[in-house]
Amino acid sequence: MPEEVPVGPAPGDVAFGHVPDWMDSTFFEKSLRAGLEDPGLRVTGNDVRAATGKGENYVSIVYAARVTTVKKDGERDGKDEEEHHLIIKCLPSNKARRLMSNNAEFFRKEVDMYEMVFPEYKRLAIGRGVTLPWPRHYSTLLDGEGDYLVMDDLRVAGYVMTDRLAGLDPAHLGAALRALAKFHAFSYALQLKEPEVFRTKVYDRFPETMFAYKSEEMMDMFIKQAYGDTADAIREWGEPKHEMIADWMHAVKGTSVRQIIELLSPDDPGAVLNHGDFWVNNMLFRYPSGEGAREPADVRLLDFQIARVCSPAADLSYLLATSITKVVREAHWEALLQNAYHDTFWETLEALGAKEIAKARSSELFTWPWLQSEMRRFLPFALCTSVTTATVVLAESSDAPDMDTMTEDQLLGKDLNNPFAHLVKAKLYQERLRGLLDFFLEQGVFQ
Template identity: 20%
Template sequence: MENKQSSKYNANYQRDKVSISEEFTQDLQNSIYEIVKKEDYITYDIDSRKISTGGNNFLGELYEINITGKSSVGPKHTSLFLKHIIYNDDFKVYSIPEVYNKEAFVYNTLSKIYDELQDKAGIPSEERFRMVKSYKETNDKAIILDNLNIKGFKTMPRFDVMSIEFAELSIKQLAKFHSLSFVLQSKNPEYFESKIKTVKQSFVYDDYWNELAKKMCDMSSSRMDEATKKKIDKLYLISLDKYPKYMNGLNSSIKCLVHGDYKMNNVLLKESDGRVTEVIPIDFQQIYYGCPIIDLIYFLYAASDRNFRKQHLYYLRDIYFESLTSFLDYFDVDPGFSREAFEKCFEDSLDYALMYTLYMLPWFFIAENVPDLAKDELLDTSLQVDERFYGRMQEIVDEFIELGIL
């Protein structure tokens, strides 16, 4: 679904008299014009295109905005990626404005802090934690970023099993993101205490969540045998207490600022000769102060199959730990936990992978009738998933039966 609108303006015109798109609020139009002004355009043409993600994004309307014209030094082109908030006061699992506020904090404030920490430590450009360039006009209603699509970045097809190259690079970036939280805690403990440790999990774990989780569990196990369904029903009852503890960092003493939704489609990638060469994490709406190992497990199970995990699960676990500790060496900062403690936490937390995939994997595999969360009620939504979901979910359940966890 695409929706194009294009208009030509002179930068000397009164901006409040011009409309970029009928779908844009006046505040959003003003933000775009501020970018035009700061980019030194004299004359310009704005082309806006609404993007359909086909199930990759539920909480915003996405646009590509291309500004083409002339500046004082000659021809110029700026391409923006815009994510604009949807509103639903009846959305019960968490506050949509709250998660936009979190992402605006990451791009407007935390990214600058992390850049300064890396600058002071002299981190080589190829070793740095990477983020998409954001614009100061980003706020709690709209996230405005450099559009990296025009520079060759893309996301993996969301039903695919990730490649090992993609997994390695993505996990190294995740480790660096977590590392910078430990560095900030060491270098500026007062700021960390007031601004990072206070970032809470967005999900509300109440009766509504319990009912939604049961619905998702039933869908995930719908094609399994009766004996397995009974095991999942028992796990569901245990999860009502245990899952919120995982998500609030209550099951581990290892804590930092975590991404909260680190999956394949929230990592941009660039390829060369068919191999992934660069990755950049995106979508920081679900950040919270919690256990980084939960972030790692979430990523490992979101886009892998049984064969991938048999070959690479513990190798990638080790890549994460080695990347975290080697990156912290640049700052002369200790993470505060040993490799043995890390590995024990990983083993003790593995059942989180089973719980969250039973609840969340159907959303990752939506094939048709993508829900409109500005209107739809989650409990009444009928999800149609890609057929590959059922095989992927069965493999996860079989794995945890063999491990003796289910």
């Protein structure tokens, strides 16, 4: 009889629900020695497990670890042992996912963010009283095969995710917008105060790698299928307005990619470094002490693998399409966009000593009317995000496709057996999509 092929991941594979055998004491010792600049540190124990559930992270496999250490001589500042809580983000072993990640430079971008960009932001903030809304990082590997990042697990300090399926309520949305405003303002301040540093460490290092001319053919296949599947699903709702929208989607699906490529230009006058994947699961919230406190006191941003240089309206549109309900959008979005995002952007520029430079550069850029105009200009990107990304981020864990068995053709939309197609029929997504389509209809997107 033929020998049976082993089922499941190999010992060294990075796959959901499986901890690779190389993630051991030696690995953690090397990472912590580098990040803490302590060559005498010695790991005495480690416990590693999955950090996220199925359907919560599609680009990486994420692990959480509790690691105990002592100094080489057995002492550490008078204590026998010290405990470290870490997050390890890894490049999946699945060949199709690895190819997609390497082509889009996902890990390279996040490594550059932590090793090149954030140190510059930290330098800008010295003595200025501006908090830095991202976690500390310890070590990285970038070789296209076994890429990883090791950083603090902020959950131990009281930071938690909110419910991705419920979306952000007004308090959490305001906190998220303030954190994003700081993130964008750091980028603009660096551009204004040190343009050569911005050019070499930001502009040159964070090109658009998904909606780019070099990947236009691939993205065109993906978008055509997503728009077609969505159009067919909403046509079943039976209302005349949905029939019209379905016809429109089928008509424009062959031109949408070029439109998005042009929108995401890094050469727009107001271009800043965008997060790129700014949705509810890529932020952690911490609450004040005290029973029943539910308004966040602080927020930290995660996952910078799709970072790009373009208008700040890209991140804002992405958040609008993926992370808030119709009720929150209609009652709070406009006010929070102005009071939480726009005001914080200018407050951060002032704290970083760049406000007057910004005003001297342009009397129009980053004014409230300018931001409103940018949001209108980016409505096609918001629609594209609602048709492509929102289907995945709003999926129940039980409905999420198994990314570790996915083929390249399935990821690129070439396979007629599309593992994501059923997600457009999900109850929560259709409920959120109805509200978004009404919003886009009111804004004149389907004309």
